[in-house]
Amino acid sequence: GENVEQHPSTLSVQEGDSAVIKCTYSDSASNYFPWYKQELGKRPQLIIDIRSNVGEKKDQRIAVTLNKTAKHFSLHITETQPEDSAVYFCAASTQGSGAGSYQLTFGKGTKLSVIP
Amino acid sequence: NAGVTQTPKFQVLKTGQSMTLQCAQDMNHNSMYWYRQDPGMGLRLIYYSASEGTTDKGEVPNGYNVSRLNKREFSLRLESAAPSQTSVYFCASSERSPAKNIQYFGAGTRLSVL
Numbered sequence A: 001g002e003n004v005e006q007h008p009s010t011l012s013v014q015e016g017d018s019a020v021i022k023c024t025y026s027d028s029a030s031n032y033f034p035w036y037k038q039e040l041g042k043r044p045q046l047i048i049d050i051r052s053n054v055g056e057k058k059d060q061r062i063a064v065t066l067n068k069t070a071k072h073f074s075l076h077i078t079e080t081q082p083e084d085s086a087v088y089f090c091a092a093s094t095q096g097s098g099a100g101s102y103q104l105t106f107g108k109g110t111k112l113s114v115i116p
Numbered sequence B: 001n002a003g004v005t006q007t008p009k010f011q012v013l014k015t016g017q018s019m020t021l022q023c024a025q026d027m028n029h030n031s032m033y034w035y036r037q038d039p040g041m042g043l044r045l046i047y048y049s050a051s052e053g054t055t056d057k058g059e060v061p062n063g064y065n066v067s068r069l070n071k072r073e074f075s076l077r078l079e080s081a082a083p084s085q086t087s088v089y090f091c092a093s094s095e096r097s098p099a100k101n102i103q104y105f106g107a108g109t110r111l112s113v114l
Helices: none
Strands: A004-007 A011-013 A019-025 A031-036 A045-051 A056-059 A060-065 A072-077 A088-096 A102-106 A110-115 B004-007 B011-012 B020-025 B031-038 B043-047 B063-066 B074-078 B087-094 B109-113
Touching: A004 A088, A011 A019, A019 A088, A019 A110, A031 A060, A031 B109, A045 A056, A045 A060, A072 A088, A102 B043, B004 B011, B004 B087, B011 B020, B020 B087, B020 B109, B031 B063, B031 B074, B043 B063, B074 B087
Parallel strands: A011 A110, B011 B109
Antiparallel strands: A004 A019, A019 A072, A031 A045, A031 A088, A056 A060, A060 A072, A088 A102, A088 A110, B004 B020, B020 B074, B031 B043, B031 B087, B063 B074, B087 B109
């Protein structure tokens, strides 16, 4: 099955600096890569995603890059703010065992702390 | 439009007790999922249902059963709870699409098994 590795597990940055979180995946058939943000005690929420036919996608201060050859993708947050402090999860979408079924395999998460 | 609703929010059980976690979505999604979240382990898939009438095992199905009651509802049952099942449980739903599997999560159920 799919295996998603995420690094680092914790990351501290000064407010205004950039943060980068990296993930690798094992299944070359994976074709959709979302990133979720989870604030303390809350549910995971999608912040950005990328399909396999795109190399980069940007949404204001957040960007994601994908290298299909190397099977890795990264989340970049620029001009970090205290409200960016949260746990971030990467995921890769793979086909499940049933016909027409798809599932996400998640990385173990990165706890980002933005220091004011 | 409430999205994905889970009940209960909190539960404490004694070892050996049984309970059912309820999940309902109002987004007309075909696919629904149950995850558990433990510190440092990320989100691990317990069971999923690609569409009404089908269920499949995920990464950690042992000790759990599920029922896809209809298109809206997907329940998770612990027949004989064990301390190792102490966790936060999340239900999620999504469209059934190969290229865009956005999953929307419920608020979670915090379960403690003593």
